[in-house]
Amino acid sequence: xxxxxxxxxxxxxxxxxxxxxxxxxxxxxxxxxxxxxxxxxxxxxxxxxxxxxxxxxxxxxxxxxxxxxxxxxxxxxxxxxxxxxxxxxxxxxxxxxxxxxxxxxxxxxxxxxxxxxxxxxxxx
Amino acid sequence: xxxxxxxxxxxxxxxxxxxxxxxxxxxxxxxxxxxxxxxxxxxxxxxxxxxxxxxxxxxxxxxxxxxxxxxxxxxxxxxxxxxxxxxxxxxxxxxxxxxxxxxxxxxxxxxxxxxxxxxxxxxxxxxxxxxxxxxxxxxxxxxxxxxxxxxxxxxxxxxxxxxxxxxxxxxxxxxxxx
Numbered sequence: 617x618x619x620x621x622x623x624x625x626x627x628x629x630x631x632x633x634x635x636x637x638x639x640x641x642x643x644x645x646x647x648x649x650x651x652x653x654x655x656x657x658x659x660x661x662x663x664x665x666x667x668x669x670x671x672x673x674x675x676x677x678x679x680x681x682x683x684x685x686x687x688x689x690x691x692x693x694x695x696x697x698x699x700x701x702x703x704x705x706x707x708x709x710x711x712x713x714x715x716x717x718x719x720x721x722x723x724x725x726x727x728x729x730x731x732x733x734x735x736x737x738x739x740x
Numbered sequence: 741x742x743x744x745x746x747x748x749x750x751x752x753x754x755x756x757x758x759x760x761x762x763x764x765x766x767x768x769x770x771x772x773x774x775x776x777x778x779x780x781x782x783x784x785x786x787x788x789x790x791x792x793x794x795x796x797x798x799x800x801x802x803x804x805x806x807x808x809x810x811x812x813x814x815x816x817x818x819x820x821x822x823x824x825x826x827x828x829x830x831x832x833x834x835x836x837x838x839x840x841x842x843x844x845x846x847x848x849x850x851x852x853x854x855x856x857x858x859x860x861x862x863x864x865x866x867x868x869x870x871x872x873x874x875x876x877x878x879x880x881x882x883x884x885x886x887x888x889x890x891x892x893x894x895x896x897x898x899x900x901x902x903x904x905x906x907x908x909x910x911x912x913x914x915x916x917x918x
Contacts, residue, residue: 618837623845630852631883637876656867699764699813702773714877715870717773717862720815724868 644713647727650691652684655722661730664689664711677721684725691725693718745908749787749795756783756803761811772874774819774858775881778851778889780807785831785850785893789843790901790909793832800828818865819858826857840897847890851882 648665651658654675670687672694682703685694690710693703696718703718715726760780768775780803788796804824808817830853834846855878862871901909 617839617842620842620845623842627845627848627883627887630879634876634879634883638880641873641876653868699816700773701767705767705769713870714772714873715868717866717868717871719773719819719862719866720813722866724866724870726868726870 641713646711647729648711649728649730650709650711650725651728653724653726661728662686662691663730664691675721675723677723680721682718682721682723692716693723693725696721745791745795748791748907749798752783752787752791752795753799753802753806756780756799757807759783760803760807764811770881772877772881773862773871774823774855774874774878777885778854778882781827781847781850781854781886782889782893782896784828785843785847785890786896786900788831788835788846789840789893790897792910793835796831797828800824815865819861822861823854823857827851827854829853840901841894843894843897844887844890847888847893848883848886851886851889852879855879855882 649661649663651661652675653659654677659675664686665688667686667688670685672683672685675682675684680697682693682698683695685692690708692708693706693716696704698718698720700720703716703721703723706716709716709725711727713727715724717724757780759782763777763779766777768777783803784796784800787799801824804817804820808820812820827850831846831850834849838846856875859871859875859878863869900907
């Protein structure tokens with residue numbers, strides 16, 4: 617039998633590493649351009665820095681749908697009829713490393729690289 | 741003895757199903773796909789340590805199958821199955837190395853394995869490799885929830901073996917220790 621003390625040390629190590637990685641992931645630099653995928657297909661790309669007026673659009677998947685709200689600098693799933701509502705609970709997405717995912721409707725909103733991004737870095 | 745075992749398995753399956761369905765009604769404010777308390781794992785752990793690995797597998801598969809047919813979806817079934825089976829295999833391996841007073845360790849690693857299994861299923865289903873970025877968060881949540889559910893299972897195993905000595909609980913490990 618392995619002593620409880622050793623288990624505590626092993627678990628604490630995993631805990632520390634995963635906590636550190638989580639913090640790093642959520643503080644990674646943000647990108648301006650986000651892409652919306654449904655079922656693995658690219659639906660549209662939006663440059664969040666160029667959104668003038670807030671607008672919404674619907675993404676249908678089978679019988680269900682996700683309603684997406686776009687504002688300047690941020691995007692979110694404002695309504696969905698999926699079972700877990702994980703995508704709605706995510707709240708606003710600002711282009712970070714952790715994508716918005718709606719697993720039941722196979723919807724993904726994630727930041728993507730664009731040539732415009734490099735241009736912004738040079739001028740800005 | 742055999743009838744008692746069937747009855748015990750049936751009761752545990754019913755318990756796991758009820759917990760599984762009630763748990764789905766509890767919303768967690770964590771915006772990461774796949775994070776949940778994993779309360780029904782208490783029943784699996786209990787069956788593993790107090791009855792037998794085979795009974796635990798039976799209860800787990802019945803819970804995943806029936807639970808997702810009545811209160812889930814096809815995607816839910818895929819995630820439950822991927823997470824649940826990886827969780828079971830991990831717990832089965834650890835079971836050989838743990839005493840009844842270390843069941844919480846089994847809960848922790850089981851929850852981590854469940855998260856890993858779910859992430860792989862999610863990446864497979866949605867073909868989005870970016871979901872892997874949630875792995876550290878899922879492991880972190882798994883350690884916390886796993887320690888909680890594991891401790892719950894540990895208390896249940898130790899207490900129930902004393903309260904219901906007539907049930908077909910296995911007491912091999914305790915005898916070894918004494």
